[in-house]
Amino acid sequence: MATFNLKINGEQQMVDVDPSTPMLWVLRDHLKLVGTKYGCGIAQCGSCTIHLGGVAVRACMLTVSSVGNQEIRTIEGLSENGDHPVQKAWLEIDVPQCGYCQAGQIMSAAALLENNPNPSDNEIEMAMNGNICRCGTYTRIKKAIKTAAGSAS
Amino acid sequence: MTRLKTHIGRRAFIKNTSLAGGGLVLGFSIFNSCKQGDLEKLAVREMPKEWFEINTYLKIGDNGVITIYTPNPEFGQNIRTSMPMLIAEELDVDWKDVIVEQAPYHPEKYGFQFTGGSQGIRRRWEPLRMAGASARQMLRQAAAQSWQVPIAEITSIAGMLKHEASGQSAGYGEMALVASTLPVPEEVKLKEVKDFKIIGQSRKNVDAKSIVTGKPMFGSDYQKEGMLIAMIEHPPAFGMTLDSVDGSAAKAMPGILDVVTIKSFKDGFEKGGFDTNAFPELVAIVGNSTWEVMQAKKQLSVKWKPIKSYSESINGFRGKETKNIPAGFESTEKHKAKMEELAGKPGKIVRKDGKPEAAFKNAATILERSYSAPYLAHNSMEPLNAFAHVIGDKVKIAAPIQIPSLIVPTLASSLGIPAENIEMELPRMGGGFGRKAYGHYVVEAALISQKVNAPVKLVYSREDDMTNGIYRPTYHATYRAALDENNNLMALHVKAGGIPESPLFANRFPAGALDNYMAEQWSIDSNITIGAFRAPRSNFMAGAEQAFLDELAETMGKDPIEFRLDLLKRAKEDPVGEQNDYDAERYAGVLELLREKAAWGQEDRNIHRGVSAYFCHNSYAAHVLDLTIENGKPVVQNVCCAIDCGIVVNPDAAKNMAEGAITDGIGNAFFGELTFKEGVPQKNNFDQYQMIRMMDAPKEIDVHFVQNEIAPTGMGEPPFPPIFGALANALYQATGRRHYQQPFVSDRPPLVG
Numbered sequence: 001m002a003t004f005n006l007k008i009n010g011e012q013q014m015v016d017v018d019p020s021t022p023m024l025w026v027l028r029d030h031l032k033l034v035g036t037k038y039g040c041g042i043a044q045c046g047s048c049t050i051h052l053g054g055v056a057v058r059a060c061m062l063t064v065s066s067v068g069n070q071e072i073r074t075i076e077g078l079s080e081n082g083d084h085p086v087q088k089a090w091l092e093i094d095v096p097q098c099g100y101c102q103a104g105q106i107m108s109a110a111a112l113l114e115n116n117p118n119p120s121d122n123e124i125e126m127a128m129n130g131n132i133c134r135c136g137t138y139t140r141i142k143k144a145i146k147t148a149a150g151s152a153s
Numbered sequence: 154m155t156r157l158k159t160h161i162g163r164r165a166f167i168k169n170t171s172l173a174g175g176g177l178v179l180g181f182s183i184f185n186s187c188k189q190g191d192l193e194k195l196a197v198r199e200m201p202k203e204w205f206e207i208n209t210y211l212k213i214g215d216n217g218v219i220t221i222y223t224p225n226p227e228f229g230q231n232i233r234t235s236m237p238m239l240i241a242e243e244l245d246v247d248w249k250d251v252i253v254e255q256a257p258y259h260p261e262k263y264g265f266q267f268t269g270g271s272q273g274i275r276r277r278w279e280p281l282r283m284a285g286a287s288a289r290q291m292l293r294q295a296a297a298q299s300w301q302v303p304i305a306e307i308t309s310i311a312g313m314l315k316h317e318a319s320g321q322s323a324g325y326g327e328m329a330l331v332a333s334t335l336p337v338p339e340e341v342k343l344k345e346v347k348d349f350k351i352i353g354q355s356r357k358n359v360d361a362k363s364i365v366t367g368k369p370m371f372g373s374d375y376q377k378e379g380m381l382i383a384m385i386e387h388p389p390a391f392g393m394t395l396d397s398v399d400g401s402a403a404k405a406m407p408g409i410l411d412v413v414t415i416k417s418f419k420d421g422f423e424k425g426g427f428d429t430n431a432f433p434e435l436v437a438i439v440g441n442s443t444w445e446v447m448q449a450k451k452q453l454s455v456k457w458k459p460i461k462s463y464s465e466s467i468n469g470f471r472g473k474e475t476k477n478i479p480a481g482f483e484s485t486e487k488h489k490a491k492m493e494e495l496a497g498k499p500g501k502i503v504r505k506d507g508k509p510e511a512a513f514k515n516a517a518t519i520l521e522r523s524y525s526a527p528y529l530a531h532n533s534m535e536p537l538n539a540f541a542h543v544i545g546d547k548v549k550i551a552a553p554i555q556i557p558s559l560i561v562p563t564l565a566s567s568l569g570i571p572a573e574n575i576e577m578e579l580p581r582m583g584g585g586f587g588r589k590a591y592g593h594y595v596v597e598a599a600l601i602s603q604k605v606n607a608p609v610k611l612v613y614s615r616e617d618d619m620t621n622g623i624y625r626p627t628y629h630a631t632y633r634a635a636l637d638e639n640n641n642l643m644a645l646h647v648k649a650g651g652i653p654e655s656p657l658f659a660n661r662f663p664a665g666a667l668d669n670y671m672a673e674q675w676s677i678d679s680n681i682t683i684g685a686f687r688a689p690r691s692n693f694m695a696g697a698e699q700a701f702l703d704e705l706a707e708t709m710g711k712d713p714i715e716f717r718l719d720l721l722k723r724a725k726e727d728p729v730g731e732q733n734d735y736d737a738e739r740y741a742g743v744l745e746l747l748r749e750k751a752a753w754g755q756e757d758r759n760i761h762r763g764v765s766a767y768f769c770h771n772s773y774a775a776h777v778l779d780l781t782i783e784n785g786k787p788v789v790q791n792v793c794c795a796i797d798c799g800i801v802v803n804p805d806a807a808k809n810m811a812e813g814a815i816t817d818g819i820g821n822a823f824f825g826e827l828t829f830k831e832g833v834p835q836k837n838n839f840d841q842y843q844m845i846r847m848m849d850a851p852k853e854i855d856v857h858f859v860q861n862e863i864a865p866t867g868m869g870e871p872p873f874p875p876i877f878g879a880l881a882n883a884l885y886q887a888t889g890r891r892h893y894q895q896p897f898v899s900d901r902p903p904l905v906g
Contacts, residue, residue, distance in 0.1 A: 025444040034374040035367020040615045044839035075367030082366040090365045098229030099364035100534040100583025128847045134534045134584045135229050136816030138850035
C-alpha cells in the first residue's frame, strides 16, 4: 500500500492503495466516483474512459502510480451542471439506451472535440472506435458529436 | 370511449393512506430517480409538503407534482419513460409535472415485473392506463363532492379539474387528499386513441441527464456501508464441476477476508425455466476492494472434476420438461459434424400441408440451401453483478435482473428463508438482451453474504461473464423448394435443428402460403447452457429463411418484395392450414410501407440492396439494407426499416430501439461467434470476441412505423431478426456470392467485380 495525492475534477484527493491499482478501481471503490464504468479491464471497450491531462485514456489499465501530477477528469467533473456541449448534444439527440457505456463515449467525444472542433465523419469514427456500445447507439452518438461540434463552433 | 372493469387493477391498487405523509416514500434509496434532472425541472415548482398516495403506481403532491412508480426493471428499452407515459396520459397531467421513480420488486402491488420477450409495454398497456384513469376518476369524484355537483360535469385537463357551469376549478394537488380517501372505482373509462396527448408524442428519456452526468444508477454502482466485494471462480470448461479448493494463498493476499464455496441449489429443488446454471458449485473470494479480490482470485488453487450425465425436470413457462445433460467436453468441430449428420437424416415432422413429397418428386428444379450460425454470448456492457445482504432470515437485494419474481423461489430455497422476507431493489441494468433473465448471480451473491455474514456485492469480471454460459444456441437449417418447369413454386420444405434446441417455428410464414409445405426439426443434447437472446431461434430462422426466399425469388425471376407479397396475398385470401401464427395483411403492410419509403427499384447503381421481413413477438418488421464496397470492404450505408408494432407509445425512443436492433444484428451477423474446444469457450474478452464498433455500424438508419390503432405489441426483439437476412441479401448483390454461414466475416468470399 502507498499514499497517492491525485488531482481529480479540480479537487485534491488522497488514497492509500496498492500502486498497481488501476485508476478505474481507485475511482469506483475508493472515491465512490462510479460514473466511470468497468467493461472489460483490458482497454478494449472504452467504458472506463477518463481524461488524463486532457487526453482520453482507459482508466482500467492506468495504474494509480503512473498518474503523478497529471490532472484527471471524470464524467462527474466534465461540467458543473451537466451542460458541457457534448452532454447537451447527447440530451438533444436522446442518445442512450441502457446508458452503461455512455459516460465513456461522452469522455471520448469531449476529448476529440477538444483537439479537433470540427471532425469529419471518418475522424469521428476513428476517435470513437475504441468505445463499444452493445445497444448499438452509434448512429445517434455520431449525430450528437456533430451537433456538439456545430454548437461549439 | 373504452370502458373497462378495473378488476385486474383492484388487487394491485392497494391503497395505503398511511404513506401519505410528506416524503415518507421519497428518497430512501439511491436509485430513486429524484435526481438532478427532476430537481431542476421542479426548480420552478417547490417540492410538495405532503404526498397523497392514490394507488400503488402514483402519488400526488399538494402542489400538483406527480410521482409515478414505474413497475418494470429497465435495461435500455426506455420503459422508465414510456410506462409512466401510459399512466400520465389517462391521468391527464402535464408531463412536465411528472417525477418517475423505480418501483421495487413487489408483485402484489406491481404485478409481473418482467422486462423481456418484447412483452413490457404489451402487458402493461391496459393496467397502467387503468391506474391513471382510476386516479383521475377519484380526483374528479373528490371535486364533485367538494363542489356538490355531479361527477359527470367535472372535466380535467393537464392536472386541473374544472366545473364549467359554476366556473369552479382546482389543481389535482388540492383534491389529492380527498381523492386518496375514496374507494378505487369499480370500472373506468379509457381514452380513445384520437384523444391521446402524451401517448404517440416523443418524450425524452427521463434518465438521460443522470446517464450523461455519471450518476449512480446501475446495479454495479450500488454502495453500502461495510459492503464487501466478492468474485466467483467457475469451472474452466463446460462439463466440469468443483472438486476441491485450496484458498490459503488467496486468503493471505492483502485485503482478502475469506474464500468460501457455495452451492446454488438445495438438493431436490425443482428448477424453474430461468434457473439455468451450468456451474452451480462455485468458489467465492471475498475482500475489501475489487482490485484486491481480482488479484487474489489468481492465487486460488482449485481442482475441478468432470460431471456425470444427468437428467433434470424443469418447471418453466411451457410446463414440466425433462432435460438431459450429457457428460463430456464438447467442441465446435464436433458440434458441426453432429449437426451435419442430423441435418442429413429425417427429423421430427412438425407440420405438413398437402403432398410435399410428391411435389418434390415431380419437380423440374429443386433449390436446396443450408444455413448455420454459431453460439453467441450476450456481452452486455455491464457484467453480471448483484448486491445482497442476508440478516438472519431476511435478505435485501439490489440487482440488475429482468424477471425478479422468478428468482425468488430459488433464493428462498437456497437461503432457507421465507419468500416474503426477500426485498429487492431493481436498479437499471447495463444491458440485458435476455442474459439478465437468468438470476443465478443473485443467488450466488446472497449465499456468499449468508456465509460471510456481511453485505456483499458480487462482481463478475468480463471473462467470468463471457464464459459462464447461457448463450444463444448454435443452429442449422436446410431449406428446399420444388419448382415446376415454368419456375412456379410447388412446395417448400424446411428442416431445422440446433444444440440443444431446434429454432423452428413451423406455423410462421411462409407456412399458410403454400399448398405443399413440410417442417421438420431435430436437436442434440449438450451441457453448454443456453437461453434467451433477443429472440433466439427467430434471429437465426429469419436470416436463413429470408436469405433463402431471396435466392428463390431470383431463381424464379421475381422481384424479392413482389415475391413475398404474392405469397402473403395467398396466405391472406386463401390460407393453407388452420394454425398460421401471423396476420398476412399486417405482414404485407410493412413490406408495402418499406417499398415506398426505401424507394425500392430506384436506387443508385453503386448501391447494393438487400430486403428482408419477419414476424416475431407479435410485431412485424422489414428492412432494406444498402451496401457499398469501399476499398474492398462492405460498408452499410443505410438501413430503411418499417415496423408494425401497433400504437407507438414513444416514437423517438422506439426508433432508437430499432436503430439499436439493426446495428446489433449487423454486428452479430458479421462478427458474432463463440466457439468451444474440449468444453472451453475460446473467447473470454473483447480482444477476442469481435463486437460491432462505430466504424462498421450503418451510416444512416431510417425507421418508419405503420400507423394504426392496434394495441401495442413488442419492439425490443422484432427489428432484430430480419436484419440478418437483409445483410446477407445485400452482400450477395455486392459480391455475387451468397453467405450461408454466420458469422459472415469468416464466410467472406473473394470479391467479384
